[in-house]
Amino acid sequence: MAQATDAARTVILTVDDDPGVSRAIARDLRRRYGGRYRIVRAESGDSALEALRELKLRGDLVAVILADYRMPQMNGIEFLEQALGVYPGARRVLLTAYADTNAAIDAINVVDLDHYLLKPWDPPEEKLYPVVDDLLTAWRSSDYRPVPATKVVGHRWSARSSSVREFLARNQVPYRWYSSDEPEGRRLLDAAGADSHRLPLVITPDGTALVEPEPSELAGHVGLATTPAADFYDLVVIGGGPAGLGAAVYGASEGLRTVLVERSATGGQAGQSSRIENYLGFPDGVSGAQLTERARRQATRFGAEILTAREVTGLEVNGAARVVRFSDGSEVAAHSVILATGVSYRQLLAPGCEDLTGRGVYYGSSLTEASSCEDQDVYIVGGANSAGQAAVFLARGAKSVTLLVRGESLAASMSYYLIQQIEEAPNITVRPRTVVESAHGEEHLERLTLRDAVTGATEDVDAQWMFVFIGAAPLTDWLGGAVLRDEHGFILAGPDLTPDGRPPAEWDLDRPPYHLETSVPGVFVAGDARAQSAKRVASAVGEGAMAVMLVHRYLEQS
Missing domain, CATH: 3.40.30.10 (Glutaredoxin)
Structure with a gap:
């Protein structure tokens, strides 16, 4: 009875100054949630704040607030900022038109925005309800407590x-x-x-x-887990990108005691992507951050531990145990290990770039800097999908975006759908056969010297923002000789271990290595760190799941 009473006193509030839109979203919310939550609607920021204060006085709970961005007197961000002081634990959604997505990105820092939803949201079964379902789940798991920033x-x-x-x-x-x-x-x-x-x-x-x-000190003070709860596991997953998260989800869901170790943040390079539009099941696209957060929550729900800001420095074999060593001298052991360390963007070696990194020169999308690029001239170095996604995203607010590509065109390295979007964007320019000769600036980036890769002619351009996506280097140096790698550092596995496909000389089992198994039995590799991998999010997730299947096979025969 108490649970039913609590649900009846829990509110989903929506505010939109357009009466028709206000009624429509309230109608759609009542259709799905009306039996469990009270739907309250308002047609101005002031009236919505008054309703929130009344709910607060009565002791009612507010789970989700949906606010339109374009409202007179008080826009959606201003309203959510004030609502934050009344119900800091409520999940916040900004309703916005496509042209206002930059404002929604800004709102992530201003009001700790949980999601922005493009109008119209038809059909709600695909575009509205999955978002609200996730937010209600997150709200319930927070015990309704405010989360101080x-x-x-x-x-x-x-x-x-x-x-x-x-x-x-x-x-x-x-x-x-x-x-x-x-x-x-x-x-x-x-x-x-x-x-x-x-x-x-x-x-x-x-x-x-x-x-x-x-990072390790910071992680420990902001509530991120950094220390394993046990000394021994069935499976240690090293790396928290799509492959690692996929392995953690499937490992934990199938009953393996699983711990995932990530040196910085889950998501890997994919987690920095502003929009992934060719991932199965997301016809409208999904940001890397959204995909990563859902996968992280899914893994922990199944019981996987996720450790952040822990740098792995060694892998050793100790009988049947595989021992993973950390930079602080501690260690954790397991029956099996999946290496999903991924790759990092190669550093731009042009003079001046190293000194200006983080001060106008950034590697990857660096979405925290995106809002500062509004009405600015932005340069992007690279011609693969990550560069294309960043160009399309930044072009929404930047004055201009220039893609600097070493090759003849984008066709050799970028997906066709992205090339189309770039060609249709009036403020994106592609400069083929162009490289960065040097970067200049005192306090921050001020100027770039560009060189034509064919003629050698140089040109100086004013620039305060440069985002670099120039190929991938595997994050495997820490392995040393623990497993076999190719000349570029990518990890060899299965039939790729030797040129003739036979087990390597050091292999001491009667069976051949499984498809994703490295030169060390019980140690597997998945995702971009594997030699000859597809370098796509979907394939990385699939390899993470496949590696867990092979872990089971290994454990059954051990």
């Missing part, structure tokens, strides 16, 4: 500040950003007794002040 004080052109913001954003940790040049930022620095020359300053929800924190 972490505060970050830093300088606009500080590389350390940029990396901390990226770490928090990619790990779905709510935070508020304060510039050290602004009054509130200076007030927080004074309160913490911090030096403005040592940034960033991070203030955790419990009031702890961290100066220039390392």
Whole structure:
């Protein structure tokens, strides 16, 4: 009876100044949720805030708030910012037109936005209900408690500040950003007794002040798990990209005691993607962050442990155990290991780029910087899908986006659907046969020298923003000689272990290695770190699942 009473007092609130739209979304919400939740609608930000305050006084709970962005007097972001003070635990959705997606991205930092929903949302079964279902699940798992935000004080052109913001954003940790040049930022620095020359300053929800924190220190203070709960597991998954998350989901769901170890943030390169449009089951596309968060929640729901900011430095065989060593000297062991370490973007070796990294030069999408690119000229280096996705995303708000491509065209390395979108975007320019000769700037990036790869002619262009996507280097150096790798560092497995497809000389079992098994029995590889892999999200997830199937086969025969 108490559970039914609680549900009756739980509200989903929607606000839209267009009466027709307001009635339509309230109708769709009542159709699916009316039996379990009370649907409250308002037609202005002021009336919605008044309703929230009344609900608060009565002790009612608010699970989800959906607000239209374009409202007079008080837009959706302004309303959600005030609503945050009344019901900080409510999940927040911004209803927006396609042209306003930049505003929705900005709202992620301003009001800890959980989702933005494009209008129209027909059919609701595909576009509205799955979003609200996920948000209600997340809200229920939070025990309805407010989640105080972490505060970050830093300088606009500080590389350390940029990396901390990226770490928090990619790990779905709510935070508020304060510039050290602004009054509130200076007030927080004074309160913490911090030096403005040592940034960033991070203030955790419990009031702890961290100066220039390392990822491992930061992770431990913002609620991310960093220490394994046990010493021995059935399966250790190293790497939290699509392959690693796929392995964790399937391993845990099939009863294996599973721990996933990630050195920075789950999602890998795919998690930084602004929009993935060719992943099965998402006809309208999905951001890498959304896909990653769903996969992470799915893995933990099945019982997988996820450790963040733990750097793996070694892999050893100790009898039947596979021992994984960490940079702090600790270790964890398991019956089996899946290597899903993925790849990283290669560094641009042009003079000036290293010094300006994090200060105008960024590797990957760096979505935390995207809102600052509005009405700016942006340069993107690279011609594969990641570069194309970033170009299309940034073009929505940037004055211009220039793709610098070493090859003759995009056709050799980019999916056709992205090439079409780039050709249709009026503010995207593709410059083939062009490389970055050097980068210039004092406090931040100010200018690029570009070189024609054919004629050798150079040209200087003004630039404050450059995002680099130039190929992939496998994150496998830490393995040393533990498993066989090819000349580029990619891990060999199954029939690729030797040129003739036979087991390598050091293989000591009667059977041949399984398809994804490395030169060490019980150690498997999945995703981009594997030699000859497809370098696609869908194939990485599939390999993660396949590796778990092979782990079962290995364990049954051990």
